[in-house]
Amino acid sequence: MLKRLFSYYRNYKIYAILSPVMMLCEVIADVAIPMLMGLILNKVSQESISSEDIGYIATVGGAMVLLALFAMFCGGYSNRLAAKASMGAGAELREELFVKIQSFSFADVDKFSTPSLITRLTTDVNNLQQSSMMVLRMAVRSPFMFLFAFIAAAIINVKLACIFLVAVPILAVVIFIIMKKAHPRFTNFHHEIDNLNTSVQENLVNMRVVKTFVREEHEKEKFKKSNDKLTDTAINAIKLVIMNMPFMQLIVYACIIAVLWFGSSIVLDTSIGHLLGTVEENTGMMAGNLMSLITYVTQILSSLMMLSMMFLQFTRARTSAQRVLEVLDTEPSLSNPDNPIFTISDGSIEFDNVCFKYEGGTVDDTLKDISFRINSGETIGIIGATGSAKSTLVQLIPRLYDVRCGSVKIGSHDVREYDLEVLRDSVAMVLQKNTLFSGTIRENMQWGKHNASDEEIIEALKNAQAWSFVSSFPGGLDTDLNQGGVNLSGGQKQRLCIARALLKKPKIIILDDSTSAVDMATDAKIMEAFGKELKNVTTIIIAQRIRSIQTADRIIVLDEGAVNAVGTHKELLENNEIYRDIYTSQQEGVMGQ
Template sequence: MNMRRPHSPGGAGTPPMSMKGLSRSFSLLKNYRGVAFLAYFSLFISTAAMLMVPQITQNIIDAITHGLMAQKIAEIPAAFQSMALQKLGWTAEQFARYRDGGVQAVIWSGVLIVLFAIARGLFAFSQGYNAERVSQGVAFDLRNRLFEKIQRLSFSYHDQNQTGQLMVRATDDVDKVRLFLGQGLLIALQAVVLLVAALIILSATNYRLMLTILPILPVAMAVFFIFSRIAQPLFLQVQQKLSRLNTILQENLAGIKVIKAFVQEPVQKQRFNQAAEDLMSQQIKVSRTFSFLFPFVFLIANLGQALIQYAGGRQIIEGTLSIGEWQKFSMYLFYVFFPLGQLGFVINQLAQASASANRIYEILDAESEVKNKPDAIELPPIQGRVEFRNVTFRYFGSNEPALDEISFIAEPGQTIALLGATGSGKSTIINLIPRFYDVTSGSVRIDGYDVRDVTIESLRRQIGIVLQDTTLFTGTIRENIAFGKPEATQEEIEAAAKAALAHDFIMSFPEGYETRVGERGTTLSGGQKQRIAIARALLLNPRILILDDSTSSVDTVTEYQIQQALNRLMEGRTSFVIAQRISTVRNADQILVLDRGKIVARGRHEDLLEESPIYAEIYHSQLIEDAPAVAALSGASAAE
């Protein structure tokens, strides 16, 4: 068994922050390249429409000022008009155009502004809508990949990681990545396009004025770089604390009956309050950081605007800059500093997305300790011979073996009973047969095949399992029985239910097999859930049957009835039975008595009574405990 530690979501062992996870998320965009092209094409068109407005604004202002000046010149005597035109540098044709066409120029400029506004609105809608389609598609892909990966990770991974943390990865972390790919990436690109285009236009318009603000830009970029380095670890800690909060919530909802039974509501409330306070404090810390960033960015922008006001005002006074050109320059200057503010917002999203993407890929990159070999073969239909050959197994983090040099053979059709105290290794043995874990040393063989040499799917399809902790899923009783064989007919489902003595109580419900069970089967009693779980296993008609204390949740009479049904159904199948009471396994072909991971006795019931002091002690102690139920069992037997 590979004892390498599985990746752990978050915590002290988290690797240093990087952009690796987020850059890998970009590859998912290729699945939506057509829609992404529409989004980015729309971005360029809407941005181009935005960049045209300052030039049109200059035209309007110049048309108005030139028209007013032309009208004033027209009012002075003709002898002085030529002197005025010469001083302004106007030709006679320009004078006539400014005098007669000012109003027309303003009208046409206004029409163009409206047209560009409409174009910008339409393409901005296309940009936002298609970007959201892309981001939702990426989120869909990530969530499906995460779910599939979590389903395939080995039990050892789930032993080391909390359910609440995994849930946050598939919900909140995925949403952070989605927001950046759907909004942040487009905003960043738009900011870069606006910034570069505005700088080019400003340089072409008035390079002297442009040089005035150029030294400010590197300062702003340095500020963004510093804040991005600070923000990533902060957002990682937010996600870790959110995972902790979600874990507490999930555990409390799952164990609400235990909490109420032990009157632990105040204690659990305190735990939740502490986790919520830690999360709130971390989010406030992030908010404080970014509350400093944005005013600092606006301070830089205002410094740039002040410099332009001073330098532009001097050029206007000197006559080298018109009011229209100055207004255009001021508007394009907004397109320089506004993108800087956008980049501040993008850094916020980038930091969150990069932290979340790294957490997502921690799961996607996690190695499953139990997986198919490259050359694994399909396990053919089996007879059911199971052999444990010198099997030793250790759980992760444990120095003591859960199983120590275990060897036995179960021939086809035999029933093997496992008996022993809690922690003796009974459940570990049955977990190794369907390869929930891999042995540390030795081998588990079915019909001569090492279970590690066959595909997991072909192995588990031929094994029926009823676990000690009965799990039912939200849905109908019929769906739960047919869970492992969805295509089963109603007749097959009813036959399995009858064999498990579940049919009668199912038909007592008004909706019969279409009765819906609550979350985890909470609307059913423990015995009812157990019998449905037995029916679910029997429907598969497996060659190997595993019953992990499958009668633990029923009363003595029901236990006896179920045991009688199981005795008939186990005929011809290799069955492994874990039971706390000897009465349920006394007819087994072989009883294995375990103690601290070793087989300390084996044989049939009669032989063990004589040869094993441990078995005899368990048997006699249970005779005393079961004495009150003897009459009930006798009555049930007589009724048959």
């Protein structure tokens, strides 16, 4: 895992190497300073100070100041380099994640869920960046600080330095236990962030629905629940981490007391000093040395503290890294074939014993043994109760999902044999839940064809019966669609989506309930224009209203994921019970109005 993450530093190698080097310089300076301070204190604590001593003190003092400045420079510069390396590598990781997510099929996105993907792209990558910055600086600073300060302390007094050797294993065991327990708690914590994001995203995207159903209270309650749960899991995880701090301090103070206790005894040349055997022929410590020693104690212990914090950050980073790599390691369930076909000969479609099931969906297949053939240029209507899998069926044609068994063929080749881009360019689909994007109407239309001229756009808008209202806007094609078209009516949006699909000049066009918000007269005009302008284009129209499809060449009646009947409006009215029932109920609706 680490090796893979390191590979993102390839463009920032120089920063990633220089930062620890600078940090090392800072550590050396930091450790040298107390040594110099000890020298000064030793001089000061002598009974008489000569003018020679004053010169000595000034020189050593000057050296201390220079070293302090040097340490400051190195530390600051190291931080800057670490930030450059970490932020840069993080940005590359984020970009790769984004590109990967773009290659995901609908099924892959279903698997992770959109909010979870957002959290992985933002919070998790951020987490890794923070950890990387910490590691670049601390992974060098802590162990070297520990080592150098320990050596310096040992030079002053070996036996006192040994106090640390008792403290370190205790610390190591405690950190290990905390880390082991913290990992699953952080995994839980990140899972809860996903849940909270789901709640927020759903609410914000569907704000209008929430308000019309006066569901604010309910939504508040729902949000409160996920927020409380997140707080609980966060506290649960952090509880462990903060235990680290008091424990560390306990050990730091215990060590300082031990050094002071034994150290002062040595300095005062008391019996304990003798007992320890450190006082040998006037080699006891001087007060200055004791001061330096205490500074080293703090340095050693603060380095241990930093080390423990770093390990804890590691635990969090590990969770994030796993979540990020999980996305990167997902092979898109839809991929281009090895030797793709780049041309689609015609718009004929054939379903051959197709079955399909959503991952994590119901036990039964959503589509069961579907077989039919549509000739190139034919207009086909699909009708069926809600949930009868109409949308599911047509999504298999441009390979938004792949079949579980059987095959879907276009122009007598399996859709899986075509280059994905070519396939999706040739099959234009107006999804049931379609969206426009922020930007002008022209920009939105150019999603269909990136270099479409105004004439082409206007022609498509006319065929979709959208030109009449677009031309009435003062801005015309330059009208801005705020937040994907909140300033348009539902029917207007649907017509723009149809125009966008028409611009692709596809071989097959699929309208999934795309005129549901359009009034019947306009709907009829759209169908008429389709009949005239799209003679050679295979057209599939899913509709709730029989009127929208009754002029189709043939109509497929779907019932619970299976084909119930295929025929013309007239044939079905005569022979098919489901179709007749729908027709009668809609006639009654019309009569009743």
